[in-house]
Structure formats: structure tokens, C-alpha cells
Amino acid sequence: MSQHPSKDVLDVLVVGAGAVGGAIALGAARQGLRVGLLERNTAPTFHEVMPVTRVATLNIASMEFFARLGVQDALEARRAHAFSGMSVWDAHGPGHIRFDADELGVPALGWTVEHAALEAVLWDEMEAAGVALWPETEWKTVDTGPDRVDVYGNGHALLASARLVVAADGAQSSLRTRMGIPVHEQDYHARGVVATVTTERPHEDTAWQRFVDDQIIAFLPLADGRSSIVWSQPELQAEDTLALDDAAFCEALGTVIDHRLGAITATSRRASFPLVARHAQYYHAGRVALAGDAAHTIHPLAGQGLNLGLADACALIERLHGPARRDPGAETVLRAYTRDRRAENAFMQRAMDGFRLIFGTHAAGLPELRGLGIRLVDQATPLKRRLALRAFGLD
Template identity: 80%
Template sequence: MTKKDAHNETLDVLVVGAGAVGGAIALGAARQGLRVGVLERNAAPQFDPETTPVTRVATLNSASMAFLAELGVREALEQRRAHAFSGMYVWDANGPGHIRFEADALGVPALGWTVELAALESVLWGELEAAGVALYPQTEWKTLDRRPDRVDVYGDHRQPIASARLLVAADGARSHVRDYVGIPFTGHDYDASGVVATITTEHPHQDTAWQRFVEDRIIALLPLADGRCSIVWSQPEWPAAEDTLALDDAAFCAALEQETDGCLGAITATSPRASFPLTARHAKTYHAGRVVLAGDAAHTIHPLAGQGLNLGLADARTLVDGLRGPARHDPGAETVLRAYTRARRPENAFMQRAMDGFKLLFGTQAAGLPELRGLGLRLVDQATPIKRRLALRAFGLD
């Protein structure tokens, strides 16, 4: 469908935001024969396989990869350096506790995949182009007119962009669509930042994701296809995060090596660093009229378990599945959006509370608590049925 066609007729679905969640929703809807458009304020996503991996990465669980396979993009993503990892090791710096998960023990080929977001977004964009979706890169909306049967979207000077029976806000944690339609949210700041970088280590990562809790800090090392690791280093916003960003490369590598207890030997090189604030947000409802929220526009959580994008893709899958059958005749119907909200909001709220609980548990150093944590981790590590059930839930295998 061309932009001109989209101007002249009402789309079934218009997605605002061409990130992974928005792209997946748009592609899923298009695969069902719906008329779909995607509005993106930035340029079309690009990925250069000749470049080294960048700091914008995520971990996908089995459920997310199965959804991407249904959309027909998994193979292309795996050809763009998506890296399967088979192990995860979590340990506490202030106690004797640790827990290890292995794919072989669970009878699965992988626990998860580390993917570069640029690769995932560009693969989805390419498939959207091939599917004839009306694409609007470098286009910003200014006003929305919400009508009983559609939403009209305008640019500068009330210039019409598109109309759709369902508008999907997948425009991130600071969603302008969510704010424009007045959907309230609750939440809190963690008063912490996530420092990200790509590092080279003395020893191979062993296809394992590593995570260590160090008082009020959490460090995660995610294995990449080229043998390096992407890190997410959560630490208090002031002054720790700013001080960490200000370190030169040698000092940063030394500090990181100490923080990881040398689990992969010396840290020998690092990319430039970046940081992002850590917040928890949750919309009180996921829809208003014919506008629906998905991904970070609806919820954000602490990144300690790498579940953010997986929750967003679960939103996408649920919404796309809800557009099958009779719902195709009116994707923006109240019944469709209520069912989506009922399915996703409790699950996302549970995961948000769970991540807050883990952070509080490992961030508290009251007398005796590190020992109790250690005992609990060891017991779970040794209790095969409990450990298996926990792993199946965490890695999207259930």
C-alpha cells in the first residue's frame, strides 16, 4: 500500500513507533491481510553487518523467538548476529549463594538469544516494506482526532497523514500518544542508571549470561556472536553512574573486572559507554477509545532479568492474536481492546512487582540477610523441580 492509498482510505491499523514491538504488531496485522501503516519519527531502521556489535542489545526468550518465527523473521535475525546462549550464572557478591541454569538440563536448545536492536528493527522494517505496509519514516504527528469509528492523524498545520480504525502507541516509555490521549500511569524512579558498553574479555563467555549482585549495584554480561559481551551495569545515579561514565577506558575496564570478580578474566577493551535512567512505569489502562498501548508505552521495569522487550513482544503477540477472526472487521472495537488489556496488564504488573522484589532482596544488606539469601539460592539450585519451574517461566519455555 502506498502513502497515497493510505491518505485516501481508512487503515485498519496504524502503529506509531517502528521499534521492535511496533514493527512486530504491524507485521503481524499485515500478515492477516489487514491494511496497516507505520509512523516513525526517525529514519528507517538500518543495520550494517560489517560493523561491530553496538551497545543497544536485548535478550529474547524462547516465547519471543517463537513469535518472530511465526512472523517469518527469525531466520533473517539469526543471520544478523543473533546469538543463542545455553547457560546463565547468577551470584551474590555479599553471600555464598549462586544459581546456574543450563539448556541441556532443561532439554532445550537455548535459554535465550542476545540480539542487536538495530538488527531486529531493520529486519522487521524490511518485511513491512515487502508486505506492502504504508511506511512513514521521519514523520511526526502533531494532533489526533479521535472519532467513534476511527482516529485521524495530522502533521504540521493540520496536514492529514492517515486515518485508522485502531491506533497503536508503540512509541516508547515517554509515549507522546499516551500523554496526548490522557492515559494516566503509576510508577517510581529507581534513582539509578544502567551503564551499557561492549567489552572484550580475556576468557570466552562460554555462551553464558552472567549476572552478579553487588550491594546496590547489578552487573550483567550478555554473550555476543563475535565472542565479546554486552554489559548492563546498574548503579546509583549519583554519583556512581556519572563517575563510571567519566572513567577512561583502562580505569573502566579495571573497575568492571573487579565488579565481575574476574569471572571472564581480565577486561581488555571497551566500547564507548552510554547510560539510561531506570524507571518503573505502568499505565492504569492500556486503551482509550480506539487508541491502545503496547511495550514501553504501557510498562517499563527494571532490566535486572532482561524481561523488558520480552514483555513488549508478548503484548504484540496477544494484540495480533486478538485481531483474528471477527475482530478483523473492527480492530479498534472496545471488546477487542478490553480483552487485550485483561490478558496483558496483570501479567506485566506481576513481572514488575517481581523485579522490584528481587532488587530489594539483593540490595538489602541487613545483618544475616546475605547468608539467608545464599541459603535460599543454594536450596533452589539443588531443588530440581523448583529450579526447573522457575527456569521455564523465566525463559519463556512454559
């Protein structure tokens, strides 16, 4: 049940009910803080008969975070699917690398989850934890003071006051803009084409990824045996792909994944999103902190975007323990949060750009050299394990 906006001062007000915002609000409430959440859209819902829409991959660190929040079981009951393998290869060289959960001694490498399921589970848990939930509520103005932030709606009606406001309102964050926080953007002039497909052969509980020239194709295993695909392509090529009929799309997709799972026998409707990397110059201004896509976006080639946002959520919640409970929006708290996360997120952005450039370059001899390097990593168990620990959140 949603509540009417309160004139009492909250400890934490979160703007945005996506996975990152919901996790921050729930985690803060679990610590006994007074928490509210504003969401401009209707309350998220999920039903088993709903078609699969947007999906994400959670690494082990993210799922452990959700376990601590008490939502892992509810997620697994809503079509979250654990996968045990990951296979990555290059179309222009002999390189291939395979990660396996058994080799790493872990129950899974990750989970494919639907955003709708994740957001609905978090909403239900927030409601049960006493978070003041305000769906279909949009802020219009914000006044920042030395000890609190006042958030107003239409007609300058006070919506809420809080000692800390968290902007978790996405890549085009209005709150980030209102606070005057500059953002560095890198437009890849590419789009990610997404769909849910049925394949001739089973997905083997494996995430498959292939680099083909300036394209990257990923197949993510779903609980019902189908796969969710993300096909990164230059903008004009993506437009052509979206214009294909189902049969032509399935044929083109089968070719680009090298028919690894046999023929593509069916597809859902396609959608796409622009690929743009962003990074806020700083993660807080006054008593307003950025988290998730409001702070950073990243190329989707390794599926790390949501995991980085959830690492933000985890770090911020950790910083609200102890003395910080008395003033969650204190400068010392938010500086520490920025130190925890900004350098790590910048490193991951550089790493993804490096992978993209390495696999997208075909100078003479480079594909063979690249393939040799991949084979050596695949055979060098300690190095491969170290890479896996970092990629899957095990370090």
C-alpha cells in the same frame, strides 16, 4: 519503499517502528489487515560492519513469535547469538544458581540481539508484506471518533485514518499523553551503564549476572566473542563510572564481575540510560491502544523489558483474529487485550522489585539466609525448572 500517507481508512495504524511496533504491524499485515506505520526517525538500517550498539535478550517465547512472523532466520543472519547458560550469584553470600539449556531440554535459553538489527529486519519484512511505511513522519494532532481515529501532521494535513491506532512510541509516549492515560512512575535514581567489552576468557555462551550491594552487573554474550554489559548503579556512582578512562573502567568492571571471565582487555565507548519503572493505569483509550514501553517499563535486572513488550504484541495480534478483523479497534477487543497483558506485566514489575530489594539488603544474617535459599532452589530441580520456565518464556 515508503509510501505517501493515505486518506483511506486503515485497519491498524502503528506509531513507532521499534521492535514492538514493527512486530505488531507485521503480524497484523500477515493476517491480511490493511496496516500503516508512522516513524518520526529515518528508516532503520543494519550492516555487518556497524559497531554493536544497544542489545536485548530475547527469550524462547519471543523468538518463537519471530519465527511465526517469518523473521527468525533473518535475525540469526544479523548477529543474533543464542546462549545456552545463565549464571547468577551474590557478592555477599554463598548463593549461586545456574540454568542450562540441556537440563531444560531446549536448544537455547535465549538470544542476544541488537536493536538495530531487529528493527531493520522488521522494517524490510513490513515493506515486503505491503505495510504502508512513513519514515521521518511525525503526527501533530489526533482526532478520535466513534468509528476511527484521524491522525494529522503539519498544517493539519491528514496523515492517516485507522480503526485502531497502536501507540508503540516508547516510554515517553506522546500519543499516551495525548490520550490522557495516567502513568504510575517509580524512579530508581539509578542508571544502566552499557558498553561492549572484550574479555580474557571466552563467555562460554553464558549470560552472567552478579549482585553487588546496590549494583547489578550483567554480561550478555555476543556472536563475535565479546560481551555486552549492563551495569546498574546509583546515579552519582554511574556518573563517576562514565568519567573513567578505558583502563580504569575495565579494571573496575573486572572487579565487580569478580573476574569471572578474566581481565577486561578492551571496551567500547560507554553510554547510560535512567532506570525508571512505569505502568499505564489502563492500556487503551477510545480506539488507541498502548504496547511495549508506552504501556510499561521495568528494571532491567532480568532482561525482561523487550520480552514483555513482544508478549503485548503477540497478545494484540491474537486478539485481531476472527470477528475482530471487522473492527480491530472495538472496545471488546481492546478490553480483552488489557486483560491478557496488564496483570502479567504488573506481576513482573513486582517480581523484579522484589529481587532488587532482596539482593540489595544486607541486614545481619540476610546474605547467608539468601545464599541458603539460592542453593536450595539450585538443588531443587522441580522448583528450579518452574522458575526457568517462567523466566525464559517456556510456560
